[in-house]
Amino acid sequence: MQEILQYLFSGLTNGAIYAVIALGFSMLYSSTELINFAHGEFVMLGSLCMVTLAANLGFPLIPAFFLSICAVAAAGLLFERLAIRPVRHPEPIVLIIITVGASIFLRGVGMLIWGKNAHSMPPFSQHPPLDVAGARLLVQSIWILVIVAALTAALQMFYRRTLTGKAMTACAVSKKAAWIVGIPTKWMVLLAFGLSTGMGAVAGAIIAPITMSSYDMGTMLGLKGFCAAMLGGLGSLWGAILGGFLLGILEALGVGFISSGLKDATAFVLLLLVLYVRPQGIIGAGEVKRF
Amino acid sequence: MLLSKKCRFAAMAAAVLLAGALIFTPGVFAESHQKAYKIGGIFSVTGPASFLGDPEKKSMELAIEEINAAGGVDGRMLEPVIYDTEGDPSKTVMAVGKLINKDRVTAIIGPSRTPTTLAVTPMVKRAEIPFISCAAGNKIVEPVKPWVFKTAQSDTQAVASIYEHIQQRDIQKVGIITVANSFGESGKEQLLAQAGDFGITVVSSQSFGASDTDMTAQLTKIRQEKPGAIICWGTNPGPAVVAKNAKQLGIEIPLYQSHGVASPKFIELAGDAAEGIFLPTGKILVADLLADNDPQKQVLADYINAYESKYNETVSGFGGYAYDAVHLLARAMEGTNGDKAEIRKNLETLKNYVGISGVFNFSKTDHNGLDPSAFVMVKIKDGKWQLLE
Structure with a gap:
């Protein structure tokens, strides 16, 4: 019992991280139909910015957190302006290849700025782990869960209650129709990039204290986030959240009851299964009902 | 006329430079018959x-x-x-x-x-x-x-050093957690092969990915088998995460690391969680701590x-x-x-x-x-x- 609880805690923490990364993928996809394979690299940037600001430059936690997110979101905007928008024939495959190129570029930049060594920082609050029926729950995990919940609520509000959010949804449904009714679609795409990469930075910043940050951490996290987004249904907010938690928990249980060697395989076998059986994902019910 | 004068000047200058070069590099002649x-x-x-x-x-x-x-x-x-x-x-x-x-x-x-x-x-x-x-x-x-x-x-010698130490402390059961790359595989092979020679049983063998963010699940699984010590085999940053997770889970048994993390970087990464960890290292890391009669x-x-x-x-x-x-x-x-x-x-x-x-x-x-x-x-x-x- 104690073990199962421990696996669950471990899965919840990892799952929350996958969920935030999946959210970034999903958001961008729903407003631009683009998969940004450089997303993992923005997670890495967020994590390393956070370490530099909070641990090395001695910024207080909250300014460091928001500064990292703003910096990474700015990098995301720059990426859209310099690499995505100037493309003359913006076919999906061309754009996807550009994002793959960008991920290699960003990893190189990360290596030049932060070096090849890993970096670590202290947790957000110094509490000993909580004891829940014999299993240990990290305080940082609670932080992660709270931040992810707040982020999801904020996003939901943004899409449902604000004009900009609704305009963005409109863009996602039909770019041309949105343009005809006067929505500045180019600005919406730019905004989607900023929000999505900012989301990546949030994921990076909240995991910085529980793991080690290094220039090459983004690839695997990006892939796992992509799996989670596919699992839940690409383009769906709740799908991304569900996919992320499902993936994290299944991975942890896989380690516990099958074999730790198969941890990463769990994610990818799940992805293959979903692609075969239900290509639209668990929640995504096809194009029509996406919104 | 002007041109040839210039040429002559250039030739003289070159000759002077060459002579100078030869005078100031005596080794050129001395070494030429004995190639490096x-x-x-x-x-x-x-x-x-x-x-x-x-x-x-x-x-x-x-x-x-x-x-x-x-x-x-x-x-x-x-x-x-x-x-x-x-x-x-x-x-x-x-x-x-x-x-x-x-x-x-x-x-x-x-x-x-x-x-x-x-x-x-x-x-x-x-x-x-x-x-x-x-x-x-x-x-x-x-x-x-x-x-x-x-x-x-x-790795053979590193594993032998660790097992010798574990044997001295009268521990018979160990759990191992190794990184999933060639370094970890080689370590795991040696850990499993040599355990018998020291009267030690490996009760649980787990692995982790080189860039994994959380190893609590693996450590929980090892803890279930109640070993007397845990041996982690990997290079940074994974082992530092293992050290942190072990501390968070409140695992009290000794944790051993491999020589793969024998650098000050590990202590920096693991922070407080590094306290009390044992590891084998080449003597260079502790050169100033060695006894004076140590030949090295x-x-x-x-x-x-x-x-x-x-x-x-x-x-x-x-x-x-x-x-x-x-x-x-x-x-x-x-x-x-x-x-x-x-x-x-x-x-x-x-x-x-x-x-x-x-x-x-x-x-x-x-x-x-x-x-x-x-x-x-x-x-x-x-x-x-x-x-x-």
Whole structure:
């Protein structure tokens, strides 16, 4: 019992991280139909910015957190302006290849700025782990869960209650129709990039204290986030959240009851299964009902 | 007229410069009848294993400088020819081809990694050229290949050091957690193979990905089997996460790490969680803590001093592999006039050479020449290394 609880805690923490990364993928996809394979690299940037600001430059936690997110979101905007928008024939495959190129570029930049060594920082609050029926729950995990919940609520509000959010949804449904009714679609795409990469930075910043940050951490996290987004249904907010938690928990249980060697395989076998059986994902019910 | 005057002036100037050059470099004539020995070096100076290759290249240059300053080998200088492998086996193969066919070197030192070393051993055998690897893997000298030697300590000795320590503390059951790459696999193989010799049972064997963010699930699974100690085998940053997670889970049993994390970086990454961890390390990390009668103490102090004053950076635990290789080679080359078969034979019979990584005693069956005494066990206490007996 104690073990199962421990696996669950471990899965919840990892799952929350996958969920935030999946959210970034999903958001961008729903407003631009683009998969940004450089997303993992923005997670890495967020994590390393956070370490530099909070641990090395001695910024207080909250300014460091928001500064990292703003910096990474700015990098995301720059990426859209310099690499995505100037493309003359913006076919999906061309754009996807550009994002793959960008991920290699960003990893190189990360290596030049932060070096090849890993970096670590202290947790957000110094509490000993909580004891829940014999299993240990990290305080940082609670932080992660709270931040992810707040982020999801904020996003939901943004899409449902604000004009900009609704305009963005409109863009996602039909770019041309949105343009005809006067929505500045180019600005919406730019905004989607900023929000999505900012989301990546949030994921990076909240995991910085529980793991080690290094220039090459983004690839695997990006892939796992992509799996989670596919699992839940690409383009769906709740799908991304569900996919992320499902993936994290299944991975942890896989380690516990099958074999730790198969941890990463769990994610990818799940992805293959979903692609075969239900290509639209668990929640995504096809194009029509996406919104 | 004007032109020819200019020409004459230029010619005179050139003549003066040439004469000057000849006068000020007397060595040109003195050495021309005694050509320098070319020594090939191949290290992963850049790329993911640059933390190995970079100090190795620097140490090789340092060692050659020292030997040349002391008059070379039988009066002949050594000349390094160093290529970067980027840690890539195919680039290593090309570099070795170039060293053998184009540069015609007398011997080859490096490469830094086990996969790159194994990629070139067949070429070395064909070319019949002495070859001293700086990589750690056991498979390089097991089984013994006539032309292949290595200076880095093996996993075998590290595992033996850990198990000896565990045996002394009367622990019979251990759980192991290893990284899923060639370093971790090799460690796991040795941990499982040698456990029986020390009366130890491995009750749980788990693995983790090199860039995983959380290992609590694996540690929980190990804890279920109630081992007396946990051994983690990996290179940074994974083992630091294991150390942190073990502390968070409140695991009280001793945690052992491999020599793969024997650097101050590990203490920095793991922070408080590093306290009380045991690990085997080459003596270079604790050179100033060694007893005065330790044969390596003086050698280590000289090397650290020379390296740090030449390159103005902290010495790393890995450069010593190349430093030892150059000095061993120079010793074996004495009196051979560059005959490769002679050098090989001399290497194989070299005894009691006190180096950075240990005291080398090569033989026909042992081309590594080190025993478990090449490692010392240390404990991390108050963020510092503490030497254990």
